[in-house]
Amino acid sequence: MYDPLGLSIGTMNLVAAASGSSPVIRRAVLTLYPHCAPKLGVFGENSADPGTLMSAFVERIGDSVALISPDGSAHDPDLLTVEALDAMVVAAGADASSADITIAVPAHWKPGAVQALRNALRTHVGFVRSGLPPRLVPDALAALTAVNAEVGVPTGGVVGLLDFGGSGTYVTLLETKDEFEPVSATMRYDDFSGNQIDQALLLHVIEELGHTDIDATGTAMLGQLGTLREQCREAKERLSTDAVTELAAELSGTSIALELTREKFDDLIADRLTGLIYAFDDMLARNNSSFADLAAVVTVGGGASIPLVSQRLSFHTRLPVLTASDPVSAAAKGALLLATRSELMDLRTRTSVGLLVGGAHAAGASGVGVIDLPAGDVLMIDQDALTDRELAWSQTEFPEVPTRFEGDSYNEDGPCFSMRLNIIDPPKAPKRRIRVSQLLIGLCAAVAMTAVGGVAITLTAVEQRHTHHPAPIVPSVAPPPVSPSAKLPNPIPTSPAAPSPLPPPPSEAMAPSAAAPTSVETP
Known part of the structure; x- marks a missing residue:
């Protein structure tokens, strides 16, 4: 237990x-x-x-x-x-x-x-x-x-929970049908918090002391400010129940017994509280609802003890404001x-958030304290599987005085325990597969290369066949006459001159060309 x-x-x-x-x-x-x-x-x-x-x-x-x-x-x-x-x-x-x-x-x-x-x-x-x-x-x-x-909280509706903490105020909408289920994400409002209220009260005390130009860089001054801030926090807590309180403040050699009233304290926090109420109203508007859709307003946290908070919330929302006797x-x-x-709780309530959400309706119908909550928004229980049953060794009652072991002693020659080991088969070698796709790709590539080569050879032969080689041009003008004293070599028969490639015009008679002498007589 x-x-x-x-x-x-x-x-x-x-x-x-x-x-x-x-x-x-x-x-x-x-x-x-x-x-x-x-x-x-x-x-x-x-x-x-x-x-x-x-x-x-x-x-x-x-x-x-x-x-x-x-x-x-x-x-x-x-x-x-x-x-x-x-x-x-x-x-x-x-x-x-x-x-x-x-x-x-x-x-x-x-x-x-x-x-x-x-x-x-x-x-x-x-x-x-x-x-x-x-x-x-x-x-x-x-x-x-x-x-x-x-x-007691009204059932069958939605309530607004305001948690007044030290670093901010947190507002959450929860439905109260069978179990408490959040219906909105938690809104955080930083401008109304315990730290902000303490700071406002501290500035008021410093103003009353007449020290408006304080150098907070010194170690001694930081210590005095920390002590004074703690006194302001205690005075704030006393003003939650008392109408008037006294504060003995000391700063930079100046001491004063300051009297703080609840009325003055309410004036210091009124604007911040108004901003919180407007933020609460805006949150309801974003959720397509209003204060008329709420069954009640619940306040917890240290700031819930301030009387002005309950008064302003009740006046603005026109709803009952419920507060615990010890909201802190x-x-x-x-x-x-x-x-x-x-x-x-059932075993599912101790396993994970997913199992909790999945079985919330069934468990709620049977009276089990399971809460149906949307995933990611709440009852975050350990993800490891747990058990409600105590283990066997935890139920054994051990004697206070240890007793001597009376079992059989170990004997090497005695029968041994057999333990069947797991048979692990060696992995089978993968079967060789015919890579048809690679073979087909290779054949197609060879055919394509052959076809391209044949076409190239054919085009080269056709181009060489149609190429025209023009005949050489032979001049038709006879060489100049040779002087009689020149010794001519042996006569070599020459071929007749090639005809001119261009015919003469028809209107003019072609002049006979002078034929070269075939032989020359020597004197």
Whole structure:
């Protein structure tokens, strides 16, 4: 039997809720020590034993860039978050190895961030020793589960859930027919957050002190501003229940006891709250709906304790505004309720998101606590197949005192155990195939070359046959007469002159050509 435990992750606070005890809230600041386990808490809580302070690691989950500490060392934000969760388990008085843990993660996280946290949880021996890795659920679903268990949520409609966190306000629309099912993506509004409210209150206090030109580059000034900011945060929390509070501020040697009223505080946050309501209205318009289509408005988170928030939402939406008694720990309490219901879950609810979505309708009809959620938007459970049955060795009750082994001793001459090995056949040699295609291509190429060669030879012969060779031209003019004193060689018969290629005109008589003497008499 595993004890249920609910955890919630926030950029400002981490919350742990266990059965029969009050929720534990710690700031998301981790102090690392070289000689002991990390400690979780605010900056000045562990000042007696100084270490390396790490913050802002929750919003860096899934980031491939390491987080650099003040001393220059690099740390993985995923592993820092796991260490912080382990410290929360210890602070709640539970044991991670014997607890059935459900962790509420921010609903606006991308699947990559959820998978990065899941992988980091597997590296911690405390979270995997029991064989039941923590389930990851969106904090919007967990918070609505807690509010429904406390004040009740109208069924058969759509509710708008507003989570007022430290880094922003997150708005999610959920349907409440049989089970809670998100019908829209979570919208994040950064201009109305715990950090923004603290900053506005800090600027008001600085203005009252008369220090408008503060040099925030000095180390001493940064320390004073950090202390004053923490005082403003505490004053903001007191104004949620008190009408007037006092703030002892000190900055640059100037001290003042400042009185803050809720009316002045409401004036500081009124414009930011108006922007949030307009963004909520615009979100409904993008989903083809309006405030009239909602059954109620649910508020959780630290900002839900501010009276002005509930008043403005109720006036603008004309709907009932439901708030948990402890809105800061609503997500952790809802995760605890989901962890308690895990005993009734079917095997499919612990395998993967795909199996969960596929069998949600059938399980919901049978009363099993399965939630039908669209893929990629929510109940992100571990993808590894798990089992609800305890293993055989886990059911064996071992005696406290070890007993002597009474079985048969090992004998080399005794019969041995036979084990049939798998017969692995050698791979068959591939059959030789006749490559007909290559043969045909080769034959076609040879025929084509032969045909081209024959045509070339034929064309060459025809060209040589029709070529005309003109006859040589012989001159028809007789040579000049030879002088009588010249000695002529022996007479050589000459061939008659070739006729002229061009005939004379018909109108003129052809002049007789002088014939060359065939012989010459010598005196």
